[in-house]
Amino acid sequence: MRFRLLSALAASAAVSVVNGQASETYDYIVVGSGPGGGPLAANLAKAGYKTLLIEAGGDEGDNPTYYDMMTFNEAANDEATRWDFWVKHSDDPARELKFKYTTYDTGDGTFYVGNNPPPEAKHLGIQYPRAAVLGGCAMHNGAVCSLPQDEDWNLIVNLTGDTSWEAHKMRQYYQRIERNEYLATGNSAHGYNGWLKTAAGDTSWAKNDNLTGTKILKELAKLTGQDPAKAAELVGSDILGDYPNRDQISSFYNMVQHSGKDGKRSSPNNYIRATLADAAKYPLTLKLHTFVTKVLFTNSTGMGAAPPRAIGVEVVEGTSVYRADPKHIRGAKAPPSKQIFASKEVIIAGGAFNSPQILKVSGIGPRAELEKFGIPVVKDLPGVGERLADNYEGSILALGNAPVDLPGLITLIFRTPNAATKNRNIFTWCGAFSFEGFWPGFPNNYGPNQFTCAMVHIGPKSQAGSVRLTSADPLDTPDINFNFFKNSGDADLAEFVSAANILRDSWKAAGAPATPFKELHPCPGELGKTANCTDAAQAEFFKLQAYSHHASSTCAIGADDDKMAVLDSKFRVRGVNGLRVVDASSFPVVPGAFPVLPTMMLSEKATDDILADAKKA
Template sequence: MRLFTTLLGLTALAQASQDKPKSYEYIVVGSGPGGGPLAANLARSGHSVLLIDAGDDQFGNENSHMVYNNTPAINDPLTRWDFFVSRDTPEIDAGYEFTTWRQTNGEFYVGLDPPRGAKRLGVYYPRAGTIGGCAMHNAASLALPADADWRDIVAITGDADWSVENMRKHFIRLERCNYIQNGSDPSHGFTGYLDTSQAHHDWALNRSDLTTLASYFSNSLGGLETGKSLYELLGRDINANDPNRDEFMGVITPHTHSRNGVRSSPLNYIRDTLADARRYPLTVQTHTLVTKVLFSDAHAKNKEPKAIGVEYLQGQSLYAADPRHEPQSKGVKGQVFATREVIIAGGVFNSPQILKLSGIGPSAELKKFGIPVVKHLPGVGTNVKDNYEAVLYGTFAKPVTGFFDFFYKTALALRGRDLQFYCGSMNFIGFWPGMPGWNKNEFECGLMQLRPRNVNGTVKLRSANPRDVPEIHLGFFQEGNDSDLESMVEGINFVRPLFNNLTNNTFSELRPCATDVECTNDWQKNYLRGQVHSHHAVGSCAIGADDDPMAVLDSKFRVRGVRNLRVVDGSAFPVQPGAVPALSTFVIGEKAFQDILASV
C-alpha cells in the first residue's frame, strides 16, 4: 500500500500504519534537498522506498508557497523548528543583541535585559520541520559553489566522481531552467524537477535611486570596463559553465529555486512522484520521529554492523524544537526494516544526533549517556562550519525599493572572491523568534563569507532522549586569527561611501556604526565579532579520506565501519560549498542516487 499521510489525522494515520509493509528496500530519514529527491528518484527507478519525516505536508501553506514570504515562513509554527546555538565564547555571546530567553510564562524574550526568572536559550537558529526541509522556508537563493570547492573534495577523497564536470552533470539532471531559452545552454538542465529562475531586473532600464545605487556599485567593481549596460551586467548567469564565473566581481540579480515567485522544492517532486499514474513504489510517513537506526551484528567480532531498519515514535510535534511540542505527548513506538539501505538525511543538526543515538559517534560521549557503542567514529558532530553573515544597515530618507547582489574580493581572500553581498530594501540583521518584516525606508547590504576559515563547530547530545535537541556550538572565529573579521570590515567599508552618493536621499547608518560611535576598523571588528549571525551550517558528518580518523563518511556517503548506512545532506560536506548550500545539497542528493544505483 502506498501511504501519503498529508491529509490523514493522527487516528487515521495510526490505523493506516498497521497496513503498511514492514520492510522496504530503502528507508530515507528526512525529506529536505538531500533526502526528499533521493527518495523520489529511487522510487522512480523501481525500488520500494519509505520516506520518513517528523513534520507534515504544508503544500497549501501560503508562507511556504511563495518565495518572498520566507520571513513569515521562518516564523510559522506549522513549519519551523526552534534551535538555539552558541557561537563564540560565553563572554562574547553574552552581548549578542538578539539573545533569546524563555520566560516563566513560556513566552520568548529577545534582548539583553530579560525579566526575572527567564532562562537563557542562546542565539536563535531556525530550521524547518516539514516535508521539503529548509527548502520550504529559505530565501530560495540558488548558487553553485566555486569549481575549486568540488576540486577540494576530489583532493580530500581521491574520488574523481566529485570532479567539476561530473557535478555539473548532476546539476543538469535536476534543473528545470526558466530564465534561459530551452536547450540554448548545454551547461543547464531543462527537464529536471527543480525550477530555477532569475529575478527580474527591468528596473535597471529606468531612472531610480536603486538604479543609481546599483550603477555606483557596478562601476566601483569594474562594470564600466566591460562596456556593458547595468541591465546586461545584472543579468549575468552565476550558474553558467563560464571559466570566469568564480572570479568576476560585480552586480547580479539573485537566482532562486522558484518559478513566477512560487517556490520549487523537494515537496513538489515528492508529490509529483506519488501522484504519477505509473504508481512508483514510494511511501511517505509523516509525523514520525526516528529515534535510532537498528543494526544486526552490532557487537559481532570480525563483522561490521549492518543497518537493517529504524526505530521511531509516531505522533505530531514530538521533537522538542517544534513550537507546538507537548512533553506529555509520548507518541507511538514502531520499527520498520530496510532490505538494502538506511539513508539518513536529517540535516546538519539532526543527522549527527540520530547517528549518536544509534551508537555511532565518539565513544566517550555515547558512554556518558549510556548508549551502547556500535561504532566509534570521533568525527560525528564535529567539523561544523558556517558562512558568517554581517550587515551594513540603516534607513534612507526616502524609500529605495528593490534588490541586487554583488561579489567582492578582499585583500585577505585566500583564493578568488570571498564575499557575496545581498543589497536591498530589507532588514535582515539576524534571527530571533518573531523577527519582523521590512519597513519601507529600511535598506541594507548584507554579506556572506564564501569560505570562512573556521571549522570548529560541534553538535553534541544534550541527553539520550531522542526528543531532546542537541547542544550546538558553532565555534566562531577560533581559527584564522582575525582574517575573517578583517575581510568583513573591508567589505563593509567598501559599501559605506557608496550609500552616500544619492542626490536628495540621505542614508542614516544604524549598524555596524550608528552616528554616536567612532567608526574605526577595530570598533567594527569588535562589534561584528559579537553580532554576526549565520544559517548555513554544514559538515557535522563530513566526508573524508580513508586515512582520516575524523572522517565520518567515504566519498559515496557511506558511514565508515558499518554496512548499508549512508548520510546524504549538508552534514556530509567537508568544505563550505559557497555562500548558500541549498543547491549544492540538491546536487549531492543526485550524486548519491547515482552512487546507490551503481552499487545495486
C-alpha cells in the first residue's frame, strides 16, 4: 500500500517586489534535498541563516514503504517518487539492444522489458531510477554505508592544493554526522551524537560450521588470503573502522546501513524534518513539489567588469512537471513560473544528472552545446555534464539444489590478483537474493534456492560518460550516456572476471544438499561443468550486462589549469559568483564503492566552507 504526504511545510520569508510582483528572498537557496543538499540546508538554518530548501517531489517520511528497510526495492519502484532516466551504456545501438533488461514503451501505458519487443514498441533504454522525494535517493536505496579510499579524498588535495580535503581530516565529517547504534560508545573512529543513525546486522550465524553459508565463507577466506579459522570473527569486523592501511586489506565485514537498530531508515529526511520542527529557532523553509527551471544572474552576459552573480532561481510549482516522472501527462501545459531570490548564494544539489542540466539551461556549460539550443551563454564551462563516472556492477547468480542456509550476508572487500594498484578493487555481498540491475518491476525472484554474489567495482578507470541537453526546455530529460568500458575497458573487465572466478570457486565448498549449483549467469549450466565459462566469455557478458546506480563527477572539482574543471575546492562554480554545487556530481572520481555516505560527508564539509566565506563577507 502506498501513502503520500503532500503537505507544504514552510516558514516565513522576506517578501520584496520585483517587476511589480511579490517575491521571496532568503539568505541561501538550496536546490535538492538529497544527501548533498538536504543536510546542508538544515546546517545553514541551524547556523542562523534564512534558508530555502527546494524539493521537486513530496514527503514520504511517514510512509513505511520508505522508512522500513525491508521494502527498499518497492520504494525504488514506486511511481509516487520515481523519476525514470533512460540511459545508454555506449554509442553502439546494437550493443544497447543486447542488455537483457532494456526497456520499451508499448504505447498502452505499460513497459516491455527484454530483447524481443512488440513490433510497434518504442525503445526507451536502460532504466536508471532516481528519487524525487524529500531526502532524495537516500530514501529508496539499500542504505549501504561505505567510506571512500583515502586516495579519493587526497586526489582533491593533489588537484587543488587544498589540504582541508586530506583523508584523515575528512573523517571528522563522518564522525560529526554519525549516531552509531552498533558499537559501544567511546570508539574514537565513530560518532554518537549526529543526525545519521548507523546499524549493523547479526553475524552470529558464522559460528555455526554446519551451515552451507559458513562453508562458503571459510572457502572464500582461503581464496582471499584470510584465516578460515577466524572467519566467524572477521564477518563482524567494522566496515567503517579506522585501520592502518585500510584500503589494502582484503577482509570480511559486517555490512552497515544508514538505519536505526529498529530497522527504520535514517536519512536526510529525518534531519530536515527535525530542523523544521523547531521553526522558532531554525529559519528553514521547505518548498515541496517545486521544480527549479533555471538560476538567475546579474550581469548575465558576462561582459561586465565583475563576473556574473547568482541571485536566485526560477521555479514552477506542481506535481509531476518533469518529464522523467512516469506520472507526467504528455502535452500538459507547464505551470507559470515565479522567481525566488537569494541574498547570499544559490547552491545546486540536484545530483549527477540534474545539477549539470540546471547549470546548462541557466547558461553555464559548453558554449557549443548551449548555442545549439539558443541558450545565452553566462559562462563557457566545457566540463559541465562531462566526465560522468559510475561504479561498474554485476553479479554471479545460481540456483542451488536446495536453499543455501545463510541467515545473513557475506560481505567482503577484496583485491583481485590482477588489480591495477595495491588497493582492493571489489566490494561484494553474497546471500539468498537476486540483483541484476534496474528495470520496471525489478528484481527477479528465482525462488528459495536463489543465491547471488553481487559485485561493485571500486575505482573504475573510465570516466567517459556525459549528460547533455536534448533541448533548452528544463522540463525535458537530458541524454545520458555512460560509455561503459570506453577507456581501459579490458583492464576493468579482467578485474571483474577475476572476482567472479574467485567467488564461484568458493561456492564449490557448499556441499550437499545445496550442491550442485545451476549457474544462471555469467556461465549458464552446472557449476564447474560449463565448457563455455572462459574468461573471454565472462568479459563479454559483463561488458553487455553490467549496470550501475552510483553516478558522479558531472560538475567535478578540479585544478585551476584544467579547462574541464567545473568547481574549485570550495564547491564554487568557476567564473561566476554566488553559486555552488554540492552533491555527487562534485566528486572528481566515484567515491569508493557506495557514494551515499561520502556525499553526506561532502555536504558537511561544504557547510564549513560556506559558513567560513559568510564570515568573511
